[in-house]
Amino acid sequence: MLRTKLFELPKFMETHKTSLVILLFILIFAVIHSGGAALRLKAEALIGPRLWRLCFVALSLPSATILISYFLAHRYDGVRLWNFQGNNFVLVIVWILTAISFLFLYPATYNLLEIPSVLKPTVRIYGTGIMRITRHPQAFGQIIWCFAHTLWIGTSFTLITSIGLILHHLFAIWHGDRRLYLRFGEEFRKFKEETSIIPFMAIIEGRQKFKVKEFFKFSQLGILIAIGVLWWSHRYINIAVKTFNSSFLSEFFN
16 A cells, blocks of 8 residues: 555656645745745844835745746646636636735735835834725735635646645734734734724624725725736736746746
């Protein structure tokens, strides 16, 4: 029995080796992203918030680009677990969930000029808009995105990728709360009491109020436009995949 399993190991590795690679990429991205967030206070004290933001983006953006590119190139690897492609009802559900996920992933609470350090990057506690629904919108946006795309693609590679991404964001929930508490103390404790991790829970329990007018803002319009552009750009995924597969990165990782 043991000998049989040992003989099957090379076959398993050949089938799922790209799944192991994507998990490594997720781990690297998580270390850069969460590690960078943990170092922010000390780093800003040493080199200033603008330079630290540029350093953080210089590491985070390439790692995210490689992760996304590798995912797109290998999304149909592994074993096909189910196939709902061609089912128009499932397609509509996937697009609706994807649109909702982007509203959570990009909650329009950022000052866009702070991302490239045009304005001084500042850590704040946001208590309006989607934060009334959940204080960790990006985590739940990622979970919804993972569910939708795993449902549509249906491969073991996509399922493993989704599990890795969700585990990273579950850690980020704990890590984010801890960092904000250490930085803001009583202000964050009060914010935590008025919000919830699980979407809508604080509203249901009466600790928070949902205000629709807070979602009617210019930045939210930008997110809606971005969703439309992403929907339109899906037709060019195969071109992006061919470009990645013909690059030195694909040869290196394989």
